[in-house]
Amino acid sequence: MKLVIGGYAQGKLEFALQRYKEEKWAVFDGRLPSEKQLQELCKQKKKVIIYHFHNWIRERILQEGNPEEEIIAFLGKNPESMIISDEVGNGIVPIDFFEREYRERTGRILVTLANQADEVVRVICGIGQKIK
Amino acid sequence: MMTLIIGGSGSGKSEYAEKYIIELSKNCRKYYIATMQVSDIEAGKKVKRHQNMRKNKGFWTIEQPLSIDEALNQMETSDQKNAALLECISNLTANEMFSGEKIKDGDEVAKKIIQDVKRLSKGLKHLVIVTNNVFEDGMSYDETTMDYIRAMGNINRKLAAIADKVVEVVVGIPVIVKEGK
Numbered sequence: 001m002k003l004v005i006g007g008y009a010q011g012k013l014e015f016a017l018q019r020y021k022e023e024k025w026a027v028f029d030g031r032l033p034s035e036k037q038l039q040e041l042c043k044q045k046k047k048v049i050i051y052h053f054h055n056w057i058r059e060r061i062l063q064e065g066n067p068e069e070e071i072i073a074f075l076g077k078n079p080e081s082m083i084i085s086d087e088v089g090n091g092i093v094p095i096d097f098f099e100r101e102y103r104e105r106t107g108r109i110l111v112t113l114a115n116q117a118d119e120v121v122r123v124i125c126g127i128g129q130k131i132k
Numbered sequence: 133m134m135t136l137i138i139g140g141s142g143s144g145k146s147e148y149a150e151k152y153i154i155e156l157s158k159n160c161r162k163y164y165i166a167t168m169q170v171s172d173i174e175a176g177k178k179v180k181r182h183q184n185m186r187k188n189k190g191f192w193t194i195e196q197p198l199s200i201d202e203a204l205n206q207m208e209t210s211d212q213k214n215a216a217l218l219e220c221i222s223n224l225t226a227n228e229m230f231s232g233e234k235i236k237d238g239d240e241v242a243k244k245i246i247q248d249v250k251r252l253s254k255g256l257k258h259l260v261i262v263t264n265n266v267f268e269d270g271m272s273y274d275e276t277t278m279d280y281i282r283a284m285g286n287i288n289r290k291l292a293a294i295a296d297k298v299v300e301v302v303v304g305i306p307v308i309v310k311e312g313k
Contacts, residue, residue, distance in 0.1 A: 005303055007268060087302070089140025091269025092277065093222075100141075107142015111304035122302055131305045 001075050002082040003117040004128070005110060011126035012084050013051055019121075019128060023047055025082070030055035032074055048078055053085035057106050061098075068109055075116070083113060133312070134253050136295040138288065140265045144304030149217055152299075152306075153260045154189060157215035160257055164191040165203045165216050167223040169231070191217070197227045201251035212257045221245070221263035221291070225284055235276060238283030246290045261295075263288055 004016050017025065026033070026041050030052040033041065041048065050056065060067035075081060089107045094100050114120045120132035135152065139145030153162060164186050170176045183193050196203040200218065207214050218224075228241045253259045266284055273281070292298045296312035 003303070008270075087140065087268075089142050090265040090267065091140070091271065092266050092273065092281065093141060104142045107140065107144075107303075111142070111144040114303035114305055120303060120305060122307075129307075131302060131307055 001079055001113070001117050003110070003113050003120045004082065004084045004123060005087050005120070006123035007090075008086055010123045012123045013049075015121075015123050015126060015128045016049065016082060016084060020082070025049050027051050030059065032056065032070075038078065048081040049084060050081065051084045053083045054088055054106050057109060058102050061102055061105060067105070068112070071109065071113070075113075083117075085110060133258050133297075134291075134295045135258070135260045135297045135299065136263060136288070136291050137260065137299050137301060138263050138265055138309075139301035140268075143265075143301045145262055145264075145301040146219060148299075148301045148304065148306055149219070149260055149262045150186070150189065153215055153217045153258065156260070157258045160213055160215035161208060162189075162191050163203070163207060163214060163216040164193045165196050165200065165218045165252075166193055167197050167200070167218070167220060167227060169197045169223075169227060197224070198231065199248060200224060200245070201248040201255075204252060204255040207255075212255075214256050215258035215260075216252070216256050217260045217262070218249075218252070219262040221261060221287055222266060222284060225280065225287060229280055229283065238279035239286070242283045242286040242290070245287050249291060250294070261291060263291070265300075 004012050006012050024044070024046045026046045027049045028051065032050060033048055057067045060070065088103050094103065114132065117132060119130065121128040121130050137145055137149045137152070166179070168175070168179060170179055186193060194203045194206045203216065224245060225241060228245060229236050229238065249261065266281055292310060295310065298310035300307045300309050
């Protein structure tokens with residue numbers, strides 16, 4: 001699994017598609033693919049990019065899901081995937097409980113994924129720095 | 133030796149800082165200087181749990197929400213055999229600014245904290261400071277909060293200038309910003 005992180009509007013997706021252009025990717029924006037889609041992608045030999053991953057986490061928290069377990073389960077079955085996420089923790093801690101929880105959980109999930117990832121790249125101004 | 137460790141919420145900076153100081157100060161007595169003010173039962177429980185976790189790792193906890201250099205008075209010996217992990221500058225700055233009767237000016241608070249940290253550092257073999265990246269959410273807040281953010285920026289810059297090492301923690305991964313000679 002590859003993890004690409006960085007701030008808003010830093011060119012993460014563009015960077016990732018350029019850097020890993022030898023492989024074929026299918027981009028899922030803020031959601032995970034369904035089983036059916038995965039089977040289709042398998043036939044086409046395409047790998048999955050989960051783009052705006054932080055939006056997916058936010059949505060799962062709102063729906064009272066368990067994003068921590070769900071993403072680990074997904075990556076267990078699809079270990080060749082790439083996760084692209086904004087870094088959302090670099091600001092003033094919000095007064096609102098939900099916003100606080102969202103930021104904290106997003107940060108923790110990314111730490112866990114970084115720990116498991118084969119490669120972690122941080123993108124700033126469109127330029128990627130490999131940090132793992 | 134002084135090390136500054138910076139990261140955002142949930143970046144894994146605390147875990148990294150703990151590992152880092154344990155590695156660094158094998159023959160020192162290790163202190164954990166806690167700045168969080170316990171305001172309710174929930175926070176109290178959290179603090180207690182963290183204290184227990186750290187006890188197993190050999191830390192002695194000192195609660196020091198204000199005037200951080202006074203933590204030295206609570207240490208066993210002052211003969212440079214001590215190492216301390218100060219967590220964190222964002223709480224300390226908020227305490228210094230907002231816990232008095234009147235809100236204090238950010239510049240004054242920054243000056244005081246930098247002085248206090250310097251004094252604290254002189255009494256220790258190793259000081260590891262955890263601070264927070266509160267600068268990149270692109271939001272405009274009320275004037276008091278903006279003053280707080282500026283004070284934090286000011287303090288971080290001054291501490292980074294005198295620190296031997298500065299490390300940014302990104303998704304749990306240390307990225308070296310400044311390396312000691």
